Amino acid sequence: MSDRINLRARLLSLDKDLEGKIVLEYYEDGFVVCEEGLIVEVLSADDYFAKMPSGVSYEDLRPHLLVPGFIDNHVHMPQQDIIAGRSGELLDWLDRHAFPAELRYADHDFARIKAETFINELFSAGTTCAQVFSTVHRHACESLFVAASAKKMCLVAGKVMMDRNAPVDLLQNAADCREDTESLIEEWHGRGRLRYALTPRFAVTSSEEQLSYCSDLLSHHSDLYVQTHISENLEEIDAVRSLFPQQKDYLEVYEQAGLATTKSTFAHGIHLSKDERQRLFLAGSKIAFCPSSNLFLGSGLLDIESIPDANLSIGSDVGGGTGLSMLHTCAEGFKVAHLAGYDWHPFEALWSITKGNADALGLGNSIGQLRPGFFADMVLLDLDQPRALKNRLEHCENLPDELFALMFLGDDRSIARTYVAGEVVFDRMELS
């Protein structure tokens, strides 16, 4: 019983019903009871006190708001230090910023330190689960798994695969790539809360041979995830067209390799044709909406209104994205939605970075909600920080407006504490 924790706070958790309508679970004064890393009870304070014998201790976190930990379904570990790299659009930015940053991970010690830093930075942003691109280096991906595993974090990650159109030191021949990838899968996939994602960066940097090797791996390990990019930028699409002249469109390049599965996440998808979208939806694959990155790189505006819940996920896409905060990512999402004349509701936004992203990863039965039986992955929000948020909230009359303000005005100071499997992994209250 020693690891039992009783937390009292405002509680908010979102689900959807079978018709796709938001189901709100909100307690102005509630309790979350956790044991052995799992949530065992979520209830109102009145119900808690009626049930519990007197004298049981609890931690009173009011007036802070406790919500499920945020989930980032598309982010690049080696790009943590190149956020806000000034450049042209995507392909220029890759050459100027992303590739040089990834080359530095050839150094084992550097990669290990940066993997630990990255995991801690996610926690300080309130993110408790992520789907992550590592680099082409096997040791860098291993370091990432080691760092996540040490914190009992749920992580989906993979070693980037590239065999052309990138600096030579980031390219791998087929034999080396095969050996590294298979070794990582064997060592890490399904170990604790870790999962492996096949990670061909995108069709520009993977030959047909490399993509068909992914297909081969999937035939042996059908439960592997797949993460890649698609139709982010017009210049990129032109490059894919000339590299794969025999395919009718970008998606078909991945389809031919068997990479459009229910566990596949295609980042961006801004410029997909109607036909490509329909095929991708039918395949059950996910599009990762990365509004911060799309605005930063001038890539375009994703029409999220047209994407079914079952196919939508959302990611920070650091370092094309300008921060790891999923609250910030939602704020950028509102801007993209506004430009398309779509009123993205704050509940939909919060759902997308919690339960929605959990569902997109096929993990919606264990994370993404404050619910008995789920992992106690949670984030405690201090809505008095920063001052601009506190001031705004004095004039907010309902929960959606409060969340909307939080997403625009909240920052790292709003993240009071982060829990992973019931353990405190970040504690700003302790720092102050």
Ligand SMILES: [Zn+2]
């Ligand atoms: Zn990306």
